[in-house]
Structure formats: structure tokens, C-alpha cells
Amino acid sequence: xxxxxxxxxxxxxxxxxxxxxxxxxxxxxxxxxxxxxxxxxxxxxxxxxxxxxxxxxxxxxxxxxxxxxxxxxxxxxxxxxxxxxxxxxxxxxxxxxxxxxxxxxxxxxxxxxxxxxxxxxxxxxxxxxxxxxxxxxxxxxxxxxxxxxxxxxxxxxxxxxxxxxxxxxxxxxxxxxxxxxxxxxxxxxxxxxxxxxxxxxxxxxxxxxxxxxxxxxxxxxxxxxxxxxxxxxxxxxxxxxxxxxxxxxxxxxxxxxxxxxxxxxxxxxxxxxxxxxxxxxxxxxxxxxxxxxxxxxxxxxxxxxxxxxxxxxxxxxxxxxxxxxxxxxxxxxxxxxxxxxxxxxxxxxxxxxxxxxxxxxxxxxxxxxxxxxxxxxxxxxxxx
Numbered sequence: 143x144x145x146x147x148x149x150x151x152x153x154x155x156x157x158x159x160x161x162x163x164x165x166x167x168x169x170x171x172x173x174x175x176x177x178x179x180x181x182x183x184x185x186x187x188x189x190x191x192x193x194x195x196x197x198x199x200x201x202x203x204x205x206x207x208x209x210x211x212x213x214x215x216x217x218x219x220x221x222x223x224x225x226x227x228x229x230x231x232x233x234x235x236x237x238x239x240x241x242x243x244x245x246x247x248x249x250x251x252x253x254x255x256x257x258x259x260x261x262x263x264x265x266x267x268x269x270x271x272x273x274x275x276x277x278x279x280x281x282x283x284x285x286x287x288x289x290x291x292x293x294x295x296x297x298x299x300x301x302x303x304x305x306x307x308x309x310x311x312x313x314x315x316x317x318x319x320x321x322x323x324x325x326x327x328x329x330x331x332x333x334x335x336x337x338x339x340x341x342x343x344x345x346x347x348x349x350x351x352x353x354x355x356x357x358x359x360x361x362x363x364x365x366x367x368x369x370x371x372x373x374x375x376x377x378x379x380x381x382x383x384x385x386x387x388x389x390x391x392x393x394x395x396x397x398x399x400x401x402x403x404x405x406x407x408x409x410x411x412x413x414x415x416x417x418x419x420x421x422x423x424x425x426x427x428x429x430x431x432x433x434x435x436x437x438x439x440x441x442x443x444x445x446x447x448x449x450x451x452x453x454x455x456x457x458x459x460x461x462x463x464x465x466x467x468x469x470x471x472x473x474x475x476x477x478x479x480x481x482x483x484x485x486x487x488x489x490x491x492x493x494x495x496x497x498x499x500x501x502x503x504x505x506x507x508x509x510x511x512x513x514x515x516x517x518x519x520x521x522x523x524x525x526x
Contacts, residue, residue, distance in 0.1 A: 150489035151344040152499060154282075154297070154335065158272065159501040160309045160508060161295040165288070168255030169200040171446035172248040173290065175437050176455060177234040180248050183446040184231035187224075198446050199224065204255035215262040217249045224252050238285040241275065241424040242368075242465060243433050247290060260508040261288060264298050268305035270332060270369070272297040277425045278341040279476055284332070284368045293425070299332050301509040311493075311501040321349035321488055326358070333361030337479055346486035357482060364475045367468050375467050377416075383466045387411040391453045396434045405466070407434070412463070418473035419466045429469060433462070 155161065167173065174180050187198050196207055205211075207225040220229040234246040251257050261271070265288050273283045274294025283289070289296055301307040308315070308328035319325035326334075337360040339345050348354050367375055376382060389410030397406045398420045404413040405420070422429050437458060441447040493499040 149346065149486045150491050151340070151346040151486045152488075152490040152493055154339060154343040154345050156490070156493075156499050156501055157311055157314065157331070157335065157345055158297040158299075158309050159311055159505040160301060161297045161506075162258050162261055162508075163256070164273075164292055164294070164296055165254065165258050165261070165290045166204075166256035166292075167253075167290060168202045168205055169253070171200070172250070172253040173237070173239055173245050174450065175245045175458065176451050177246040179450045180234045180246055181231045183449045184248060186446060186449060188227060195225070202255055205252065209252060211251045214249050214251045214254075214257055215259050216265075217251075217262070219250045219252075221252075227252075236287050238271075238273075238283070238287045238289045238291060240291050240432055240436065241283060241427075242429050242468065243291075243436060244287060244370075244461070245436070247288075258296075261296060261298065263508070264300060264303055266303050266305075268300065269303075270299040270329075270365070272299065272332065272335070274343065275424055277423075279480070280424055280472075281339050281341050281343060282336055283424075284336055284365050286369045286371060299328060307509060309505075311498050312505060313496070313498040314493075317493065317496055317498050318347070318488070322351050322354055324351065326354075330358050333358045333365055335361065336364045337361035337482060338484055346484050347488035348484060349487045350485075353484065357484070360475060360478055360482065364472065364479075367472050367475065370464070370468065374464065375471055377467050377470060381414055381416070381470075383412050383415055383463050385410070385459060385463075386413050389454050389459060392438065392451075393454060394438055396431060396438075398430075405430070412466070415466050416470040416473075419469040422469040422473055430465070433465060 171183055172180065187195060190198050199207055201207065208223050210223060211221070213219050213221055217232060219232040220227055232248050232250045235249050236244055237247045239245040267286070269286060271285050271289050273285065273289045273291065273296050275281055275283055276294060298309050301309050310328055310331060314331070315325060315328070318331070334354065334357050335345050337357045348357070366372065387410050390408045393407035393410060395408055398415065399406065400417055402413065403415050403417065404411050405415045420430060441450065490499060
């Protein structure tokens, strides 16, 4: 297929106008690959008193033991100051902590420097968060989980819970319907964006129904692999990775044998591991190495980070096998994405002339949630 045409493509920032800066945790210990470790860390924090609790917590300019903050939306946590907190640990939630690395987070506003409550308000089973990566080959990630990775801006697909009010420039769907002869859904537009966004985050748009359908289908495959919901992805028979030698109690080294397509975790072995999965990088970081380091890198003794599983959980092996599969399949999607035929017939200039761009100011701000009561500091309630 011919290369993508670089023309007057509208920027993603105009097509999906509401964006939020990434979460800033401020400390690493409230996130972990294992939820039981988080509960143990919370218990250790509350058992410590005075200066010891402060040292374990890790104060910052935004948060210390006396910070007064409300609950995260939808999360029934305590709101008393941490200096005298006694309650149980908030139930950990799954988050996207790094590209293709799902971990757990204690969803307690008192622990997070910049939690971005506006994202928590719209997070549900129908939401999709698009995250800028800064990677030329994969400029966007998509996830159904709250993203905590430190990358670019986050764009929810929906402005309200329940999959309502798409975060798209008002009038965009109507304009595309007129040009394509059929009305796309907000999910179709997101799939197209995932398939076609350029490194500068401009999004060429087509009015060719065949090209549109091909791009949407490619983007849907990418979205399915990134979200990892529904039917689990599988490689063809004979190419599926398996554990060939048991993994040790807690492996410390990771290496790849390209000739044998084998991943070695100390004396443990997984194969076949396609080289495309091992070589998969985002922003210059090899995903499999980053994922492994997050689970095995030594922690400073005496810190909350040092509270972690003493042995490698079976669940991590299952996650690793699925991650290898996802990366191998996504490498194929990435190759197809690079060869997608695209002529941007629906230009930024044309969208401005049609009154679709620039999006109005309110479209760049979060929607109001008028019926949601949230507990503020010390048990007071706020209405947002």
C-alpha cells in the first residue's frame, strides 16, 4: 500500500478536545503488581507512629500526613488526616501503570499528589482512555483502566459515565456521516484514530468508505489487544508460549535467546517467544524488560516498597504469557498501520469551514456531574 499522505490533517487535540494531564502519584509504594502487598503496606503504615509513619509515607509538597483531601469519586475511603488514620485499606483497583503493564493501586486520595478526580468520575466499564506515548510507531495507547503512567495527556472517549456524550468535536460525527454515507460511532472514530494518528498526533481523515472501514477494523484490533477484555488473544497453534521449565521462587535475571525463541527467567524458560514480542518497545523502552523489572527490581530495605511477595505468584506467569501474546499480535498491527493507504480528504480547513473546528470552549472542559455526592475532608460532603 502507498504511504500516508502528510497534508492538512486535523490535530487530535481538536478531534478529542477534552484532555487531562496524567496522574502524578508522588510516591511509588501505593502501586504494586500484587494487591495483597498493598494491603500489607497500608497496615505497616498505620502501625507506625509519629516520625516513623511520616518517613514511611514519603511526604511531598502536595501531600503529607496532615493533608486534608476528599474521597476519590466513587471510592469509599476515609477522609481523616493520615496522621491519625485507623481505617482499613481501600480495596485496590487495577490501573495501567506503564505501557502494557497492569498493576494495582490503593485508590486513596490522601496518598496521591495529583489524582485527577475528573478522570475517576467518568471511569467505568464502558470508558476508554487514550494516552499519548511520545512513540513514533505507537503514538497512542488505549485502556479501559485508569492510566497512571507518566506520559502525555489522557483523553477519555466519553465525557460522562455510562458511555454517554462522546469526547469528540461537536458536529464531527454528523460531518463524517455526510462524507462517508453512513454514520460512524464514537468507538469507530477512536478505532480510526488509533490506526492512523501520526507521530505529531495529527489524524488524517478520509471520505472513502472502503479506506475508512479498513482503518476502523485495524484500529478495533489494536483496541482489543490493548484493552485485553472479552475473548483472550491467542497466537496460532504451535506458536503459543508455554512454561518449558518452572520459574524459580523469585527470578532476578531476564534474557532472551533469539535463536531458540526462549525467554529465560533465571533457570525458568518460556517458549516460543516471537522476536517481535521481545523487541516491542514504546518510547525506547523494551516492554518485557520493563514489566519484569517492575516485579523484581530490589527495593530499599525498611521502606513500604520492600513489602512484596516473597515468591513469584502464579498469576504473574499467566500475565506474562498473555503479554507475550499481545505484543506479538500488536507488532503485526503496527506493521499494517505503517502501510495503511490514506489520503486526508476531510481536512482541518474543511472542518473549520463546516463549523466543526475549532471545538467550543466547553468541549475542552469536563462535563458537570450534578447528582454525584462526594465526601470531602473530615466527612464533609461536596456536590459537583
